[in-house]
Amino acid sequence: MPQRDPFYDILFEPLQIGPLKAKNRFYQVPHCNGMGYLRPKTLAAMRGIKAEGGWAVVCTEEVEIHATSDNGIAAEGRLWDDSDIPALTKMTEAVHEHDALAGIELVHGGFSNSNHYSRIPPIAPSMISVNNYDPVQARSMTKADIRDFRKWHRQAALRAKQADFDLIYVYAGHCLTLLMHFLSRRFNQRTDEYGGSMENRVRLFREVIEDTKEAVGDKCAVAVRFAVDELLGPKGITSENEGREVVEMLAELPDLWDVNISEWENDSATSRFEKEGFQETYIGFVKSLTSKPVVGVGRYTSPDKMVSLIKQGVMDMIGAARPSIADPFLPKKIEEGRLDEIRECIGCNICVAGDWLAVPMRCTQNPTMGEEWRRGWHPERIEPRKSNEGVLVVGGGPAGLECALALGNRGYRVILAESCEELGGRVSRESRLPGLAEWGRVRDYRMGLLEKFENVTIYCGSKLSAEDILEFSAEDKFGFSHVMLATGATWRCDGIGREHRGPIPGLSNLSVLTPDNVMNGVSANGKVLIFDDEHYYMGGVLAEKLKLEGHEVQIVTPASDISTWTHNTMEQFRIQKRLLELGVKITPQHNLVSVHPGAVKLECNFTDKSTIHECQTLLLVTERFPNDDLHKSLLDNPEGIDQAGIKTIQCIGDCLAPGIIAAAVHSGHLAAREFEANVPEDIPFLRERILL
Ligand code: ADP
Ligand code: SF4
Numbered sequence: 001m002p003q004r005d006p007f008y009d010i011l012f013e014p015l016q017i018g019p020l021k022a023k024n025r026f027y028q029v030p031h032c033n034g035m036g037y038l039r040p041k042t043l044a045a046m047r048g049i050k051a052e053g054g055w056a057v058v059c060t061e062e063v064e065i066h067a068t069s070d071n072g073i074a075a076e077g078r079l080w081d082d083s084d085i086p087a088l089t090k091m092t093e094a095v096h097e098h099d100a101l102a103g104i105e106l107v108h109g110g111f112s113n114s115n116h117y118s119r120i121p122p123i124a125p126s127m128i129s130v131n132n133y134d135p136v137q138a139r140s141m142t143k144a145d146i147r148d149f150r151k152w153h154r155q156a157a158l159r160a161k162q163a164d165f166d167l168i169y170v171y172a173g174h175c176l177t178l179l180m181h182f183l184s185r186r187f188n189q190r191t192d193e194y195g196g197s198m199e200n201r202v203r204l205f206r207e208v209i210e211d212t213k214e215a216v217g218d219k220c221a222v223a224v225r226f227a228v229d230e231l232l233g234p235k236g237i238t239s240e241n242e243g244r245e246v247v248e249m250l251a252e253l254p255d256l257w258d259v260n261i262s263e264w265e266n267d268s269a270t271s272r273f274e275k276e277g278f279q280e281t282y283i284g285f286v287k288s289l290t291s292k293p294v295v296g297v298g299r300y301t302s303p304d305k306m307v308s309l310i311k312q313g314v315m316d317m318i319g320a321a322r323p324s325i326a327d328p329f330l331p332k333k334i335e336e337g338r339l340d341e342i343r344e345c346i347g348c349n350i351c352v353a354g355d356w357l358a359v360p361m362r363c364t365q366n367p368t369m370g371e372e373w374r375r376g377w378h379p380e381r382i383e384p385r386k387s388n389e390g391v392l393v394v395g396g397g398p399a400g401l402e403c404a405l406a407l408g409n410r411g412y413r414v415i416l417a418e419s420c421e422e423l424g425g426r427v428s429r430e431s432r433l434p435g436l437a438e439w440g441r442v443r444d445y446r447m448g449l450l451e452k453f454e455n456v457t458i459y460c461g462s463k464l465s466a467e468d469i470l471e472f473s474a475e476d477k478f479g480f481s482h483v484m485l486a487t488g489a490t491w492r493c494d495g496i497g498r499e500h501r502g503p504i505p506g507l508s509n510l511s512v513l514t515p516d517n518v519m520n521g522v523s524a525n526g527k528v529l530i531f532d533d534e535h536y537y538m539g540g541v542l543a544e545k546l547k548l549e550g551h552e553v554q555i556v557t558p559a560s561d562i563s564t565w566t567h568n569t570m571e572q573f574r575i576q577k578r579l580l581e582l583g584v585k586i587t588p589q590h591n592l593v594s595v596h597p598g599a600v601k602l603e604c605n606f607t608d609k610s611t612i613h614e615c616q617t618l619l620l621v622t623e624r625f626p627n628d629d630l631h632k633s634l635l636d637n638p639e640g641i642d643q644a645g646i647k648t649i650q651c652i653g654d655c656l657a658p659g660i661i662a663a664a665v666h667s668g669h670l671a672a673r674e675f676e677a678n679v680p681e682d683i684p685f686l687r688e689r690i691l692l
Contacts, residue, residue, distance in 0.1 A: 002337035008303055010310055012335060015056075015317060017293055018221030018255030020101055020166055022056040022317065025310060026331040027295050029258060030105035030169065030225070031321035032061040033361045034354035035370075036075035039688045040087035042360050045373035047102075048094025050324055053379075054331030057167065057317070058095045059103035060088070061355075062176075065156035066149075069108040069178070070118040075358045079106070079156050085163045092164040103167035103223060104160045106153060110178030111138035111187070123149070125182045126189035131175070146194065146204065149178065154211045161216045168216055170209050170254065173225035175263045179205045180227065183246065184237065198245050205246070209253050217255075224254035227262030229282040237262070239282045244289075251290040258295040258319060259283045265570035267297070268322065271347025272435035272541075273574050276300060280314055287313050295319040301326075301344040303334045325351050326365040328379050343379075343445050346438045349569035350662045356568045364662040365442060367402065367669035374685040377673065385411040386676040389647075390480035392417065392473070394464055394630065397425020398661050399653020399668035400486030401446040406672030408449075408456040415478055416456065419463030423447055425488050426654070427661060429519040433541045434548060442661060466633035470644040482648045484671055485631050486664075489624035489654035491515045497533035497622030499558050499591050504620075506595035513619045518542055526616030527552040529600055531592040536565045536660070539621040540575045546619075547582045554585040554613060556602055561588055587613075624658035631655070 012024045028050050035043040050058045063077030064070065078084050088104070095102040111124040114134040122130055122138035123145055130136045141149070157168050172179035181187045182204045188195050194203050212222045228243035230236030237243045247257070260267045261282050269278060277298040287294045297319040300306055306318045323330055326345035333341050343365050351369070354361025360370035368377040389412065393404045396418030404416045422428050424443030431440035450456050464472075472478045491514035495504030511525055515538050518524070528551045532539025540563035543555045555562060562579060566572040579586060590602040593610065595618060603610045631651050634641060641649070652671045653664035674684075 004335060004337040008307060008334055010307055011303070011318070011331075015293055017101075017167065017223075018217070019219060020221045022101060023099060024054070024056045024331060024335075025306075025317045026055045027057045027317040027319045028055040028059055028324045029295065029297055029319040029321050030059040030061055030103070031325070032074075032076060032355040033351075033370075034075050034357065034359045035361075036061060037078035037084065037087060038075045038358075039360060040090050041688055042370065042373045044090035044094040046370070047091050048097060049372050049379065050328045051095040051098035051100035053324075053327075053329035054335055055100055055324060055328075056331075057101045057103055059167070059169070060091065060105055062105055062107040062109075062171070063088070063156075063160075065106050065108055066152040067118040068115065068120050068123055069110070069113050070115045070120070071109060071113050072116040073358050074355070076107075077104075079104075079159050082159060085159055088160070088163040088165075096164065101166040102164065103169060104163075104165040105169040105171050105225065106156050106160065107171050107176075108149060108153070108178040109176055110181040112176040123178070125187060125195065128187060143192070149204075150207060150211055153208050154215045157212045157215045157220075161220055165220065167221045167223045167256070168212055169223045169225055169258070170205070170212055171225045172205055173227045173258070173260050173262065174267065175227070175230065179208065180262070183242075186236065198242060199249070202246055202249055206250060206253065209250065213253075221255040223256040223258055224250070225258040225260070227267070228259050228286065230262045231266050239285060243282075244285060247286055247289050252292065254292060256293045256295065257286055257290060259286050260297055265573065268349060268352060268570060269574075270349050270569060270571050271299070271438040272537075272571065274299075274347075276302065277305065284314055287315065293317060297321060299323060299345055299347055301330070301342060303339060303342075322347065322351060325361070325363050325369055328366070340448055344441045346441045348439065348661075349571065350660065352570055353568035362662050362666065364660075364665060365445065367666040371685070374687070375673075382406060382409050382673065383677065388413070389482055389676070390415065390478070391482045391484060391675070392469065392478070392480040393484045393486060394469070395425060395486035395488055395653070395655070396420075396423040396458070396460070397486060397488050397653060397664065398427055398442050399488075399655075399664040400425070400484070401443065401450070402665045402668035403484050403486060403652055403672050404456055404458075405446050405450055406669050407675060408453040410672065410675075411455060412675070413480070414453075414456040415480055416450070416458045417462040417464050418458070418460050421461045423458070423460060426664075432519070434544045436541065439661070442665065464630070466630060466637060466640075469630075469634065470637070470640045470646070473644040473646055481645050482675070483634070483646060483650070484668075485628070485649065485651045485655055486653045486668060487627040487630055487655040489626050489658035491621070492623050492625055493620060495531065495592070495620050495622055499533050500622070504592060504595060507618075509595050509597045510600070510618045511616065512595075513617060515542060515619070515621055518545070518619065524551055524617040524619065527554070527614065528617045528619055529613060529615035530555040530619040530621060531600075532557040532559075532562070533622045535559055535563065537563055537571075537575070539563060540566070540579060542619060542621065543579055543584045544582060547579075547584050554587060554615065555579065556587040556590050556592055556613075558591050558605055559588060562586055624654065626651070626655045626658060628655050
């Protein structure tokens, strides 16, 4: 095993947190996951694997402390009464098994929760509409309500202690918490001792920290999560003014400061908009005001950067949510000197989408995420091979690379053939689009490992036909009897998609491009009109690219806003803002109905009123065709397959069903796991159900 460079030793120095000792400097900060109280076994397995991977502290997601803080369909944690303790105990047991500390982020959401399930009017420092578009207003808390809230928090802390948590959070991070609502001038209009001056607005925060210390401080550490800046300038809390004042006022009170920026979309900004370490400007001051340990986040994946953060006194522990999702074994890999095995987060926020959609999160880089319990997948271990069979993987995009890697890990002989000179398929092309460079990590991580495998041979510049495959299978040099087709997908140029189930009329009247054309370097002429009926990032990012190249650009979509699915990755606001700032014309809620010389006809979604829009190039972002011709030609030749001794042929990734990169990686991994394995015929994974 490689030895760790002593340069990284500082990351493995223990640290005192109140009455506890953390074994090293790796801290998995609270993060949501779409598992929560609905799927406690899924959750416990996921957190346990993080602990096994070397994180000294492993925290929960938000855990609601009372029925007045009901997050509806969101699958967050819940600790409303004693009956919620056993589910959470599953997690502490899994974490303690690996000698890590378990932290719990107690939360009251105040007016961020509409309480659809409990039907109790939400509570807030002052009467206010809930902070979404639900027709619900929160009521102003009386003094008795404040006393009740303190009591609920105290009870939740005691229950958390009973569930064997080590760190108990008092949470005023993000704008989603009652304590933050009290701190904020925008939301707190009270005229009593809980409103007005900063001293008054911080009162409840202080009281709850004191209550928690008094209740559980004998055994547990009390951590505070606080957003030092809301990125709203003088309208909000800033790290120069009120954020700093709060830290000054409470500096020595908690056992640990976990500091970040608000709201969640700022805290978990995607790599398209923010790079590693983007929060340092805001949180950098905290350590100078307290002697207590400080944790911060910033999508850190570079061990050198982590060392410098500690040496420079920016933070004492390296906080991570996404990097711990992409690689639960990140600390272990640094500890054991296996830096080249780190699976770096690409900052795409597909994990976050799982939480918004209330399903167990997935991760683009880590296909085992969310599958730890239900499929028994481990990120670092995989069933060894069952035979000496060889496998040909055709296509070196995310699906093919992952399939080759997982099969290679199992010990199978693998031949990976890629028609281009460069590996990576769509991730290589897409990582050259504005802001998406980090997506290349999907390729780089896998290539780096594959190159070391003696049982995997890679042939680039090798476009295979069905005849080639049949011929090569018999050659001693190759000798494979199974074929995985990962040949990807191609963007359609006929406009067929959600709005049009047949080709858009008149396409021959204009120069028409697809995303593949643009990414392959085909130039657009004059004004470009993009019709986006796909709704994820592609339409928006191509608008940005073409505008930056000097074209006049108009983007049209039947949706209410641009790249509308990116609400799930918390980027939509930034994407639309960027396009508007660049001067891209945005036409939402319109369909493209026909194409004419030098123009297209659009129709309003609601009124059917049509308008003509001039353009010289039409870029269609609608659906993709699976590249399954190779599959079809092979199936057309059953005798040839038989003679060649090929036993199985399988499509994976986009050539099976075009989707997101995470789906392609998962598909490649799944195929490798299921290869020569007994797969249940019905539902191939366990489900967590309410037992009656
Ligand atoms: P996925 O997302 O499913 O991995 P991609 O489109 O990213 O799909 O990758 C598919 C890869 O397969 C591309 O790099 C493409 O060049 C390669 N490919 C497609 N057809 C062949 C073929 N016949 N032989 C070898 N490689 C191929
Ligand atoms: Fe990182 Fe994307 Fe994985 Fe989330 S889904 S952890 S952002 S790679």
